[in-house]
Amino acid sequence: MLAAVVSFSKTPSARDRLLDAAIELFATHGYQAISLRDLASHLGLRAGSLYHHIENKQSLLFELIESALSDLLNSTKLLMKGAKTPSDQLWSFVQAFVAFDLSERNRLLLVTREFLNLSEEYKQQINQLKGAHASLLSAIIAAEYRETDRLDEDIFLVTHATIGMLYGHSLWNNIEVSEQRLTETLTNFALGIIARGKKN
Template sequence: MPAALLATKSVPGTVRDRLLDVALELFATRGYQAIGLRDLAARVGLHAGSLYAHFENKQCVLFELIEGALCDLLADTKRRMRGASSQRERLHRFVHAFVTFNLAEKHRLLLVTREFINLNDQQQQEINQLQSHYAALLNSIISAEYANNAHTTLITEAVIGMLFGQSQWRSIDVTERYLADTLTSFVMGMITTEQPKHS
């Protein structure tokens, strides 16, 4: 796992870390609504009341998992994009960073796409800000390379949707590199295709 991904994780072996690991697995495999604090406590050998020493409530556990996933994805993407010699290479590194993260952290991204609705309004606003920062990275690449394209925002949102949709894909038996190259080609096609005139 890249150092950037490890940086935001809790200290290994702590109760808090074990709770987050268990919550990630259960929320991803069984769904947030199906899991209670008693389920989390039982899996780590605690009484349900003991969890409040670590998290205010179950919603806070979900928020920390989603926030951590997006912060790690953002940090790793920025790291991988450093030193790119062209916008095309930056685009490829952006896509490849997502593919790598998704393959290694599929459960974490599944929570981002599927369980976001279970956060409260304040938490959703904070997650939306992180997602906006992430989308801005891609938008800057598209705008810099194709400054005359008036549809950069639409293209950016379409690409982000395609990438995050991978968390819902069934297993596809291709290499990481092939998947990254193919998705980059898809994105290039979206960017360079003649756009319809806005009426």
């Protein structure tokens, strides 16, 4: 007799539902356009009940952006672990970004579009995470430039040109392409930026 297979799905907590709703509404309508009252209404709650889960709207946005960047950083480090050569590392770096963009588009949209709505204190903390992510790419580029006389300033500029290209692609709309193809294309773009930096 076949054993019955029972599926246990964890019910999201009230806080998880709040975070998911905030991601969706902030990404769809913009942080400034959504009030806590709107968020509570979307969840079928009273606005005051949200304060059991969050300090305020600003801290909520910070938490969402911090969480997105932390997840991107961790997944990038994980994918780069097995990569030995700079070219393999670059592929893994881009692949991690593409995979995150395709699976977490709304969260990445908050990073790119809503960062400016954070307080200066929160921006500094987020910039530390962005810097940690960029430093992974800088190390790859530095390895590519090892036998040249390129300055740290050159590596910095090429790193941020490449990061800008990756974040810029996340704003493309209605592009139907596989993860593999997109990774390949963006890696080639990144190689072009790095190669051009060597020549300048």
